Amino acid sequence: MTTKKTVASLPVSPLAPKKFAKLAPLAGVELQAMASGSRYVGRDDLLLVRLAETTQVAGVFTRSKMPSAAVDLSRAHLAGGKARALVVNAGNANAFTGKAGAKAALDMAKGAAKLVDCQPEDVLIASTGVIGEDLDPAPLLAAMQDSQAGPAKRSDWQAAARAIMTTDTFAKAATRTAKFGKHQITLNAIAKGSGMIAPDMATLLAFVFTDAHVPARLLQKLLSEANGQSLNCVTVDGDTSTSDTCLMFASGDKKCDGAPLRSLDDKRLAPLRAALAELMQDLAVQVASDGEGISKLMTIEVMGAETDAAARNIGLAIGNSPLVKTAVAGEDANWGRIVMAIGKSGEAAERDRLSIDIGGVQVARKGRAVAGYDERPVAKHMRGRHVHIRVNVGVQSKTKKKATGKARIWASDLTHGYIDINADYRS
Amino acid sequence: MTTKKTVASLPVSPLAPKKFAKLAPLAGVELQAMASGSRYVGRDDLLLVRLAETTQVAGVFTRSKMPSAAVDLSRAHLAGGKARALVVNAGNANAFTGKAGAKAALDMAKGAAKLVDCQPEDVLIASTGVIGEDLDPAPLLAAMQDSQAGPAKRSDWQAAARAIMTTDTFAKAATRTAKFGKHQITLNAIAKGSGMIAPDMATLLAFVFTDAHVPARLLQKLLSEANGQSLNCVTVDGDTSTSDTCLMFASGDKKCDGAPLRSLDDKRLAPLRAALAELMQDLAVQVASDGEGISKLMTIEVMGAETDAAARNIGLAIGNSPLVKTAVAGEDANWGRIVMAIGKSGEAAERDRLSIDIGGVQVARKGRAVAGYDERPVAKHMRGRHVHIRVNVGVQSKTKKKATGKARIWASDLTHGYIDINADYRS
Numbered sequence: 001m002t003t004k005k006t007v008a009s010l011p012v013s014p015l016a017p018k019k020f021a022k023l024a025p026l027a028g029v030e031l032q033a034m035a036s037g038s039r040y041v042g043r044d045d046l047l048l049v050r051l052a053e054t055t056q057v058a059g060v061f062t063r064s065k066m067p068s069a070a071v072d073l074s075r076a077h078l079a080g081g082k083a084r085a086l087v088v089n090a091g092n093a094n095a096f097t098g099k100a101g102a103k104a105a106l107d108m109a110k111g112a113a114k115l116v117d118c119q120p121e122d123v124l125i126a127s128t129g130v131i132g133e134d135l136d137p138a139p140l141l142a143a144m145q146d147s148q149a150g151p152a153k154r155s156d157w158q159a160a161a162r163a164i165m166t167t168d169t170f171a172k173a174a175t176r177t178a179k180f181g182k183h184q185i186t187l188n189a190i191a192k193g194s195g196m197i198a199p200d201m202a203t204l205l206a207f208v209f210t211d212a213h214v215p216a217r218l219l220q221k222l223l224s225e226a227n228g229q230s231l232n233c234v235t236v237d238g239d240t241s242t243s244d245t246c247l248m249f250a251s252g253d254k255k256c257d258g259a260p261l262r263s264l265d266d267k268r269l270a271p272l273r274a275a276l277a278e279l280m281q282d283l284a285v286q287v288a289s290d291g292e293g294i295s296k297l298m299t300i301e302v303m304g305a306e307t308d309a310a311a312r313n314i315g316l317a318i319g320n321s322p323l324v325k326t327a328v329a330g331e332d333a334n335w336g337r338i339v340m341a342i343g344k345s346g347e348a349a350e351r352d353r354l355s356i357d358i359g360g361v362q363v364a365r366k367g368r369a370v371a372g373y374d375e376r377p378v379a380k381h382m383r384g385r386h387v388h389i390r391v392n393v394g395v396q397s398k399t400k401k402k403a404t405g406k407a408r409i410w411a412s413d414l415t416h417g418y419i420d421i422n423a424d425y426r427s
Numbered sequence: 428m429t430t431k432k433t434v435a436s437l438p439v440s441p442l443a444p445k446k447f448a449k450l451a452p453l454a455g456v457e458l459q460a461m462a463s464g465s466r467y468v469g470r471d472d473l474l475l476v477r478l479a480e481t482t483q484v485a486g487v488f489t490r491s492k493m494p495s496a497a498v499d500l501s502r503a504h505l506a507g508g509k510a511r512a513l514v515v516n517a518g519n520a521n522a523f524t525g526k527a528g529a530k531a532a533l534d535m536a537k538g539a540a541k542l543v544d545c546q547p548e549d550v551l552i553a554s555t556g557v558i559g560e561d562l563d564p565a566p567l568l569a570a571m572q573d574s575q576a577g578p579a580k581r582s583d584w585q586a587a588a589r590a591i592m593t594t595d596t597f598a599k600a601a602t603r604t605a606k607f608g609k610h611q612i613t614l615n616a617i618a619k620g621s622g623m624i625a626p627d628m629a630t631l632l633a634f635v636f637t638d639a640h641v642p643a644r645l646l647q648k649l650l651s652e653a654n655g656q657s658l659n660c661v662t663v664d665g666d667t668s669t670s671d672t673c674l675m676f677a678s679g680d681k682k683c684d685g686a687p688l689r690s691l692d693d694k695r696l697a698p699l700r701a702a703l704a705e706l707m708q709d710l711a712v713q714v715a716s717d718g719e720g721i722s723k724l725m726t727i728e729v730m731g732a733e734t735d736a737a738a739r740n741i742g743l744a745i746g747n748s749p750l751v752k753t754a755v756a757g758e759d760a761n762w763g764r765i766v767m768a769i770g771k772s773g774e775a776a777e778r779d780r781l782s783i784d785i786g787g788v789q790v791a792r793k794g795r796a797v798a799g800y801d802e803r804p805v806a807k808h809m810r811g812r813h814v815h816i817r818v819n820v821g822v823q824s825k826t827k828k829k830a831t832g833k834a835r836i837w838a839s840d841l842t843h844g845y846i847d848i849n850a851d852y853r854s
Contacts, residue, residue, distance in 0.1 A: 064767070
């Protein structure tokens with residue numbers, strides 16, 4: 001069943017960062033990128049991360065009703081709040097593979113557990129690639145075993161980010177530092193998504209590492225909060241993967257002084273919380289910037305909605321609309337399509353109080369076109385790589401109080417490149 | 428603001444019917460197609476339908492939160508259950524036009540009411556075309572006034588279907604007959620949707636006419652039922668318009684004998700009910716067959732879902748998925764993407780009992796690929812114009828009873844043609 005693939009030669013996204021971020025080594029985190037030869041030829045496709053014994057873990061997963069075997073396993077293993085190893089393979093998503101898939105995921109966890117001397121329950125797995133093909137764990141386990149001999153390249157974050165790519169056109173990473181009590185801590189993260197070639201499913205994987213000591217329960221809250229305003233606000237095509245996984249590991253090297261951390265609102269957590277929000281948004285923008293066939297990145301700000309969740313739904317309705325996406329690709333400030341998308345979101349919106357800005361110029365106000373607005377700066381804005389759309393949906397309570405729900409969404413446009421990538425014959 | 432447009436010369440959809448259906452004249456229904464010269468040059472763009480005094484009316488409209496002024500007006504006028512006239516203009520949707528738009532719609536209703544000698548409340552309006560441009564009712568009213576002199580072409584259904592097109596590549600109509608007590612009745616329908624050129628919003632308009640006498644309350648139930656299994660099961664790009672309108676008029680020429688009709692389950696209604704379901708599905712297939720840039724029509728059958736509504740959501744998730752649509756365009760039986768779409772629908776589905784047929788061949792069963800299925804008939808099926816996808820999502824109750832929710836969805840694929848049509852610069 002398994003088809004060998006040479007590395008795809010898609011052109012690098014025009015929105016790729018100029019260079020790979022500089023990520024410092026992290027105490028308690030050892031990375032090892034390997035080539036298992038399972039599917040791709042001539043590149044690393046397997047990542048093993050060894051984690052200190054003190055490591056706490058948190059995670060968020062796809063809400064798909066068809067989760068992969070790797071997602072099933074990691075979701076279960078997350079319950080303990082501890083982790084000693086993370087294994088990521090690229091090329092086969094181990095999704096829709098039935099009992100054989102569950103066994104393959106467990107075999108991977110057992111193999112890694114033996115290497116790092118821990119319980120299989122302390123191992124998390126993420127798999128990305130083709131759906132519905134059986135995953136043979138043997139070459140992955142052999143690669144991990146063989147690489148024991150060589151020196152672990154502890155800080156090669158770029159090699160790690162490359163090893164988890166499927167058809168991404170650039171490796172994605174971000175880093176931040178923050179005060180943590182008396183300490184300076186570091187947050188490093190890598191992610192993959194969402195280029196695609198024929199049979200592979202675009203999936204989003206993101207892994208955040210820090211040397212701070214944060215208990216798993218709090219770590220989960222931190223991650224969920226940051227994720228809700230970053231990766232969960234990205235859309236390329238509205239197609240939710242079976243394998244989306246975001247995990248955060250706190251190796252515990254740096255402890256905060258004073259009483260144990262208990263609440264998200266503990267002031268000592270504030271710098272970490274802010275740095276994590278920034279880091280995750282950085283990753284989110286990188287993922288959207290590598291959307292299949294992207295020519296322009298949309299940033300969509302929604303305000304005046306009933307709730308933040310309603311604002312997010314409205315923003316996603318705009319960012320997912322094929323008509324809005326093609327208009328942006330065509331450099332057409334077609335705000336009529338934005339109105340349509342807001343209307344179809346199903347969320348409360350006041351047609352006759354709605355306003356829309358494109359590139360900072362108000363083009364619609366109080367439910368109709370702004371008569372005679374200057375189209376030149378708008379047309380110039382549409383010709384750039386970054387398109388900013390801001391809508392105020394004007395919801396008011398019965399007492400005329402203005403609603404304050406807001407959200408920011410990042411989305412790619414829809415181009416011939418998307419069709420080329422996804423309508424290829426499966427070879 | 429108004430830009431004159433010559434008629435678009437998009438190639439006719441490869442899925443267009445061979446010829447326009449033969450629609451017989453209907454007692455109590457007079458059609459008049461006219462050219463107002465408002466936006467399009469050299470074609471009719473205005474339709475006036477005069478209806479007998481006995482006419483009962485029912486309607487369903489877009490669920491958009493940004494409805495057009497025409498939708499607002501027709502929704503209000505529908506309340507009475509009676510209608511004497513229908514006015515449809517193509518080229519300007521009169522949507523997102525504020526108070527001026529509401530006044531323009533009312534002026535159209537008043538003008539038509541004067542011509543047919545009725546109350547403005549007995550006139551329904553539908554408008555389709557560009558969003559956010561003020562609609563000037565004057566040329567429309569003038570055209571209606573002028574055409575008074577000429578003979579009403581009572582049975583020119585093709586002229587009527589053509590007059591309401593925007594960028595459709597073919598005129599859409601369907602007809603059925605049915606027994607109605609001792610009578611033979613006729614159902615005629617015309618529809619438009621969903622080609623598109625730059626600034627116009629794809630909208631769906633459908634009008635059904637019958638010479639039967641059916642009270643408005645029952646007519647509404649009949650229409651809602653048929654619509655739920657036809658037009659509401661069509662998707663081109665998942666973008667709900669601000670103007671979608673489907674109206675049904677019963678002119679009342681043919682009365683059913685016996686007691687008044689009261690219930691949808693009255694046996695005397697059964698032939699009409701069946702004919703209406705067929706007629707509406709015929710229209711639905713025609714609309715999907717003219718989806719922007721279409722190369723293949725998907726028919727998606729879903730069964731084993733929790734409810735019919737859940738089945739419909741799953742079918743729409745498949746039919747709207749850009750990844751499924753591009754795979755179909757690329758003639759790739761990529762059922763992994765179908766699994767993904769089912770998973771993202773949010774509806775209950777049993778991964779490990781899921782089965783998928785493509786072109787009648789089972790490719791996945793019990794949550795995994797069918798080992799060694801014959802790919803040749805599937806590949807051949809994918810090369811055709813009609814792609815049939817059937818999924819059984821295998822939901823069971825706690826008592827192991829199999830769920831029976833089912834739905835059928837029609838969807839176009841996603842091709843370079845779609846991008847060409849929608850990413851054009853707005854001229």
